[in-house]
Amino acid sequence: MSERILDFLRRRQTDGPCVVVDLDIVRDNYAAFANALPDTSVYYAIKANPAPEVLNLLHELGSSFDCASVGEIEMVLATGAAASRISYGNTIKKERDIARAYALGVRLFAVDCVEEVEKIARVATGSRVFCRVLCDGIGAEWPLSRKFGCDPAMAPDVLERAHCLGLEAYGVSFHVGSQQANLWAWDLALGMAADVFNEMSRRGIELKMVNMGGGFPTRYLKDVPGVPSYGEAIFHALTKHFGNRLPITIVEPGRGMVGNAGMIEAEVVLISRKSSDDELRWVYLDIGKFHGLAETMDEAIRYPIRTPKDGDETAPCILAGPTCDSVDVMYEKTPYELPVSLSIGDKVLIEACGAYTTTYSTVGFNGFAPLASHVI
Amino acid sequence: MSERILDFLRRRQTDGPCVVVDLDIVRDNYAAFANALPDTSVYYAIKANPAPEVLNLLHELGSSFDCASVGEIEMVLATGAAASRISYGNTIKKERDIARAYALGVRLFAVDCVEEVEKIARVATGSRVFCRVLCDGIGAEWPLSRKFGCDPAMAPDVLERAHCLGLEAYGVSFHVGSQQANLWAWDLALGMAADVFNEMSRRGIELKMVNMGGGFPTRYLKDVPGVPSYGEAIFHALTKHFGNRLPITIVEPGRGMVGNAGMIEAEVVLISRKSSDDELRWVYLDIGKFHGLAETMDEAIRYPIRTPKDGDETAPCILAGPTCDSVDVMYEKTPYELPVSLSIGDKVLIEACGAYTTTYSTVGFNGFAPLASHVI
Structure with missing residues (x-):
């Protein structure tokens, strides 16, 4: 319960329902992610709340950004953040939107099929792509549908195609499901990611990055594990599956950052x-x-x-x-x-x-x- | 398939998805309701599509309007329509919104409980109120929840309370459910409305109006009965239940007018x-x-x-x-x-x-x- 919000509500003159966001809490949440996952880059999923004040604060704190559209990319650039801190994380993009993002400096794109790879190869030469794989979402309050990601067995073909078309086959992403309270979910998903790394290596292509997505919960009525527990579970799973060849890692908290x-x-x-x-x-x-x-x-x-x-x-x-x-x-x-x-x-x-x-x-x-x- | 819309789409210069509405079709729909139900007033449910061009056209054609909020009331008044052609049809209203509507000239309000009657009595003296009763929605593609309306057995108490507080206990309303393809639905609902009329009469209060709501379907993939069939079914049911003492009647097409x-x-x-x-x-x-x-x-x-x-x-x-x-x-x-x-x-x-x-x-x-x- 934020005293700052209560105080604001007591003083406000406007009528009607409203939401009030306390930036001090966002700052604390960012620090919690940075501390719990010190070797992982935080890409805030701006769809959760794209208020300019939130984006400005996270830019100052050094966050990177996961964007779903050119509209969101423009909101992030308006903070002064460099385009190199943006991931165009939507696997469903018009080719002309990919071209616009590329013109704005974005070089990191999500894909989950060969068709999307081909669009990127045509208009975003040399960019990095990561392939999203399906994850079953067991334990999530809001398991995701099969809308995003491909079967893990198909991911190497998608990434190899990117490599052949002159893109950098950069890595793998997954999303364990929204409001995920089951710490084992990341272990299963990271095991799957490691399998894709191994298969690509066998094909002579070395992936570098694992995008571990979002899913970090907010406490509603039920208690949820704290960010440090997630950090420990993820670090343990990374070590288990990648040994001493740890990949570059990304997380994309949205709800976990502002909820x-x-x-x-x-x-x-x-x-x-x-x-x-x-x-x-x-x-x-x-x-x-x-x-x-x-x-x-x-x-x-x-x-x-x-x-x-x-x-x-x-x-x-x-x-x-x-x-x-x-x-x-x-x-x-x-x-x-x-x-x-x-x-x-x-x-x-x-x-x-x-x-x-x-x-x-x-x-x-x-x-x-x-x-x-x-x-x- | 509107040739005017296809032609507009061929010529348009803008990018991105859009909806195009053909006013000629709205005009035809209005005429169909007016012809099929010549003794019934049409109150367009503006929530279906409040585009100013649609409201202006319906105002010119002589339509009245069913509004869900003060915002919608203001949109209707902006066409030049008199406030006497507005029904504030939402059963859930803040008391200060009732007062604002009353100040704008609105005198017809929906209720479904004594608590709402009391608000209206306090700030909209002498207005007409109609009580919405629950209807089971059998046959509707989208049966309504129990959110609006009260048990028919409670309606006389609600209306009597209105009468005692100096309001005009004006009538009864129901909604048979959205996209209703079952013509018998109106017969069941009108039988229920007649029961409320009779009970009120027994209490010495003569109701005058039946608001038969919306529910008139649009053709999507399946065929639906045409507006004339609805007109016949409703006229037949009105005569069956009210004999030669037919009440004033209202319909509130939304989807049926613009879908x-x-x-x-x-x-x-x-x-x-x-x-x-x-x-x-x-x-x-x-x-x-x-x-x-x-x-x-x-x-x-x-x-x-x-x-x-x-x-x-x-x-x-x-x-x-x-x-x-x-x-x-x-x-x-x-x-x-x-x-x-x-x-x-x-x-x-x-x-x-x-x-x-x-x-x-x-x-x-x-x-x-x-x-x-x-x-x-």
């Missing part, structure tokens, strides 16, 4: 029941799935919520947003315990909202403004 | 396979769940897609969007048949995208711009 740095203040718009004998209250907030809380989709992320009545007796309720859309319901399958004394007009604080809230907001669904954001 | 009027042009960014023996291609477009195609959530809406290779042999593929988000996949559980000859760089046309696309777009997730919109 716990932000808090949303919202207002209770309505509390009602559907019938005179309804056992559950419906609690409607002035923010929902379409204005910042998209990660409640399928009730995936369960945010901690503080109310002015905390400590009073609680009862389960269904929590919903303010739009005329029936899917704009946050928690229904597993109702949320809130104080019985909670009233219409009360302000609630939703914690751990620094990641995947602002840019997930719609432009104005139902005529409500996008989520306001303050970085302090 | 088939819009088309999205998108580009194939990548086509790949996950392994050398993968049976399914992954086809990635430059638009997905976060930039206009949110209604593919749970594969709810299955859009017709045209490609320049239509007529060639097809094979199933997984269709995904361009963001680095693993949930940004449109069709995977039921793969989509697309031509085997489809290539990277091909433009595809996604039909029936006039509703619930533009304002559903995120402000800039992954650094991609929101969906561009052109109304012609």
Whole structure:
């Protein structure tokens, strides 16, 4: 609970829901990654929160950046960071966007198929590419689909093709799944990466880099291991699989860098029941799935919520947003315990909202403004 | 297939995905509702597409408007429409938003509980209120949750409370569920509405209006009944349940008014396979769940897609969007048949995208711009 955020909220003059991000916490998170993984470069996944203040701070701290689009690359360059600190980490890129990124100085690209390699070879001569491999995501709260990455058995062909087309076959990447609390996930994935290194070596091509992706969790309602535990587990797995020939390594924290740095203040718009004998209250907030809380989709992320009545007796309720859309319901399958004394007009604080809230907001669904954001 | 839209797309100079809405089709849709339901007022549900050109046209045609927020009310007033043609149809409203709407001249409000009635009584003296009742949504492609409306048995208490607090207990509303292809749905709902009328009459209060909501479908891949069939079914049900004392009636088409009027042009960014023996291609477009195609959530809406290779042999593929988000996949559980000859760089046309696309777009997730919109 950031006192700075609470103080800001007490003083603010504006109306409506907003998210407030505390840069001191982002600074602490960056230091935790740098300390836990001293030989690994941190590439902040800017999609988690591209607020200019966050990018400026991380630039000053020496972070590198994982970008999903030319738009994100331009945001990073606006901080003054060199293009050499950028990875164009999206495996799905238009050829003209690759060319634009190359013109801006970017030389590091993600791929997961031969078709993408060919685009890069045509318009980003001599660049480094790393091949993303599929990872099963066991233990992640939000296992990734098969959308990104190829079967590990196919990766050597993709990388060899890059090599033959004059690109530098630079390494391998994986993503263990979002909000990954299982420390063994990195061990399995690094074993797979080492297999690709070995196969490439057999083909006469020496890879150099392993991009270990993101997946570092934020604490929501359940406890999660701290960054130092991840650092130890990763170091142990690296040594186990690569011996004394450790590769260059990268991590791409997004949620892990900013998730716990932000808090949303919202207002209770309505509390009602559907019938005179309804056992559950419906609690409607002035923010929902379409204005910042998209990660409640399928009730995936369960945010901690503080109310002015905390400590009073609680009862389960269904929590919903303010739009005329029936899917704009946050928690229904597993109702949320809130104080019985909670009233219409009360302000609630939703914690751990620094990641995947602002840019997930719609432009104005139902005529409500996008989520306001303050970085302090 | 609108020739005007195809012509616009051939001439456009801009890059990137966009939606184009043909006002001639909106005009035809309005006429179809007016003809099929000559004694019913059309309140366009502006959340479906609040483009100023659409609102201006519907204002000229004599439509009224169903608004979800003060923001939407202001958009309607900007067309020059009188506030008397606005229904504030959201059952979840801040008291200060009710007061703002009242100050703007709005006098018709939706409620579904006593708590909301009390807010309106405090700040919108003498207004008309209608009570939304729960409807089961059988037959709808997208049945609504229980988020809006109360048990029909509770509605008389809600309306009586309104009456006692000096409001006009004006009527009942329901929503049969989105993309409702079952014509019997209105019969069941109107029977329920008549029960509420009768109970209120027994209490000495005569209701006047039935708001029959939306739910009128757009043709996606499957055929749906035409608007005239809905008109007949509704007229028949009204007569059956209300006899010769027909109430004032309202409908709130959103999707039915603009869905088939819009088309999205998108580009194939990548086509790949996950392994050398993968049976399914992954086809990635430059638009997905976060930039206009949110209604593919749970594969709810299955859009017709045209490609320049239509007529060639097809094979199933997984269709995904361009963001680095693993949930940004449109069709995977039921793969989509697309031509085997489809290539990277091909433009595809996604039909029936006039509703619930533009304002559903995120402000800039992954650094991609929101969906561009052109109304012609």
